[in-house]
Amino acid sequence: MRSTPRLTSKVSIDMDRRTFIKGTGIAGITGLAGCTGGPSEGGDGGSESTTTESSGSEETTSESTETSTSSDVNVGMVYALGGLGDKSFNDAAQRGVVQAEEEFGISYNEAQPSSAEEFPQFQRQFAQSGNYDLVCCIGFAQQSALNNTAPNFPDQDFMLVDAVVETDNVANYLFREEEGSFQVGHLAGLLTTQDFSAGEGSTNPDEMTVGFVGGVDVPLIRKFQAGYEAGIAEANSDIEVLTAYTGSFSDPTAAKEAALSMYDQGADIIYHASGASGVGVFQAAQEQGRYAIGVDSDQSQTEPSYQDVILASMVKRVDTAVYESVENVVNGEYEGGSTVTLGLEQEGVACVYGQSLGSEISSDVKSSLDASAEAIISGDIDVPTSVE
Template sequence: MFKKVLALSVVFAFIFMVVFAAAPEATSAQDTRVGIVLSTGGLGDLSFNDAAYRGLQRAESELGIEFDYIEPADPAEDETALRRFAERGYDLVIGVGFQMSDSLEIVAMDYPHVNFAHVDEAFPDILDNVVSLNFAEWEGSFLAGALAALVSETNNVGYVGGVDFALIHRFEGGFYQGAKYINPDIEVQIRYADDFGDPARGREIALGMYDNGADVIYHAAGGTGTGVFEAAEEEDRYAIGVDSNQNHVAPGHVIASMLKRVDNAVYETVESVVDGTYEGGQNLYFTLADKGVGITDLEELAVEEIQAYEEGIISEEELEIIREMKEELTAPHAEKIAEIEEMIINGEIEVDNWGEIGRPDEL
């Protein structure tokens, strides 16, 4: 009898080991290492690089992970930077920006047992160890265009893009359609800077647009966009920020920002690695419906604006300027923008994705 019990115990032990060996493995949060390779413009762009970094800071604080980052001086260095993290066995390697998609795919193929995440480019044939984080920028930008048209007194608004590429056309298309939805006769000036890290170029383009009658300019140009804000201050006009809450960059002149919650997407991906639910081979999309994109609060001070004051980035007087601007300029349009947002979510308004269908021939 003893021998039978012993034999059964051995069999059950073997089955137990097989089953649990096959189950997804969660990593200890304290032992989880994440490496991120930032896009052109790097930290301090007040845009999507900073947003991705905030997501990792939150994961470090709340999950206890460790992370490191690399800011390549040139896109040609992306592959080397990604490979550096993969070779060292990081639990998750993240690449930021559409310009990095080819490099990340090459490295991911060479390291099939390393988890990868990519921000801003869907892969036609995505690898099993890659998850792609994408956003419906055209939906959020539609709200920005509608707000610009509602605020404009000259019926003339502008859009400054970083690089003339399909991804950036998503922002342009949404903004254009949103402005035209409010006022079909509004003029929409469009220019591309061909750079994500050239504030001087952004300022030059914006000044030209203001000279040509625009009184509100939206940018999707990374660090180049800070030049748009400088021009808005100089000319006492308005601008709309992108990706992160940029309202505090030029208090009283940045009337709102189109939010692209890269921080949340990055955090959730890290969390999936920690708890063992990471699942590669997916192109994920974050939309208005799930708060993946949106627009900053048009009526009340936002958390980020208050934080900017508490951290000494802006003064109490500048915080008050932002509050007064919202009260006088954007709050009167909050209900209309909320109505448009709901109509997009429920399908009453269909926003074309110019990144897929292309820009209209007349532009």
Template sequence: MNRKGISNTIIAVVIIIIIGIAAVTTYYLTLPKPGEGKKVGLIIATGGLGDKSFNDISYAGVERAKKELGIDFDFVQPTAISEYEGFQREYAKSGDYELIICVGFDQADALTVISQEYPTQNFALVDMVVGESNVASLLFRTNEASFLVGVAAGMMTETGKVGFVGGMDIPLINDFFVGYEAGVQWANPEATILEPVYVGNWGDPTKGKELAKSLVDLGVDGIYSVAGKSGLGALNGVNEEGVLGFGVDACQCYLYTENIPVSMTKRVDVAVYEMIEAAIEGNFEGGIYSKGLADEWVGVCRLPGEEGFWETEFNFTHPPLETDVEDKILEAKDKIISEEIAVPTAY
């Protein structure tokens, strides 16, 4: 075969390969997504969307399921706890939903009633347990990720004193504190962790700021804020005082990039997505799901696998984190996952 013939053969082979790749690509692009024609219901916690935290991240998980799995969804934003039962009943009665997701521990009482009224409807409850077989109770080992926040606080404090502002004095919040306290002590045994202070509710940023400033007056230069919208006030106080703050649930570093180096992340988006995927594939099972660092249901926003997600989600850039702090956080994470470190819990 002459040179021209060889060239024509090569060209023909390349064309065949290109056509084959295009055909395969077209085939996979036109395959129906597993969730097409299926719908999910989302009942947001009081406080609504726009919190750049718990509710927004829950919603992000459902949006991801729409994009990747092809589901459709409805959502509602109750303004009071008393509205939960009505919305849960309305969604369940319709029969339209493969899964109804209830966000927030304070939906548990209503869901205890509704899950019994509609035993064939699948529900997922975030942050609390309902014992019915048609309810998946999603719990997050927040103590594990809070340990990592404590590592950062212990290493970055200059006064040797750190503090904690909680929303309410309940086990759910104290689980953050005991993990945080243990992380501080592990990273810096010489540091002092002051007794936690509590706002008393989730929606009082003024009091949150007052409590944060009162801790600063006691010499604290690092404050972990776990108090919902009240915690936004605490972080504002941190910024005004020029000390360090640590956010919660979502990456709150975008609020004050120079004063919030690390946030604990509760990956409700990941948990919600996994439950939706199970429901549309017919693999949903009720019961208690308690997951932590090993399953990526919790973390901190400065971990290499998370940082880009949060920066894209909230459109900001973290300042550099000291290498020794990041290395210590990663060391602690690995030791928690391998069970070399046993993190205490408030439960």
């Protein structure tokens, strides 16, 4: 047990691919999710802040398989703003803890803050109870609160996604979002220069224009934009990229308005990194007969109503980060003070083709994406992490 908080130097870990892949489990190789969260039971996705005992949502409980082991580990989940039901970032995190519940017999409670001011409240609430072996803090916006909370509860283990708190009771997980975004940008760049028609959409190669819709304008989301733009340039440096930020991860109306404006200006493919706002981009794509690219989860699965316009998704395996962190606690192998970084090489991010439209994308385009992925992994392509 720790008697005093101790600052440690950050340990950077590129998780071994075999270790990482075993965590995909229930989510599968393509089933992952999004960007916003506070405490509520299971996964009914409300934004209202409540605290309830839970071992999973009704849906996941009814589909649970027999656990391979039985553990008395108890986990607290503090989600990002936007909450469950975003079919992206938070839902991916929940899939990870549900997988751990099914495989290890752990129990968990959930918190869905309705504002950033509630992050420290829920972090402390879990820590003060003394009942939790691990508190999972989902999203970069929790970094500031956890910088204060973690040192005040040195005997409480935490994990943090998308940011780093350098104390020995926080295990940090980062992703190379720019690498996966490069891949979907490369796809968009190749298709916008071609006469492509499938599902409910089509491209206009005479325009050679694509778009990007972000949520909150912060450095993390700029990584998505930077990688996307670099991938587009890999295909053709003459392609115009339109960009907009909605200022929220839970405002589909704003995202739809931004996307409609881009489609009106000639864009035929738009990539969003805006959490639950992104459904607005999909709606606009259907209305305009154009295409969209999802984020965090395979959104052609999580948003099946829009399969006919979702070319691909940049999946970010937040579920595996949560699962692995819980597994480490179950096995007595928790690594506080470490930072695990997951990119293309570790299959922490990937371009996953849409369930309906993926088969319509040519083998030449797919081969080009395979080649650029290998070049990124080998270091022949250096993907930027910020926008110029």
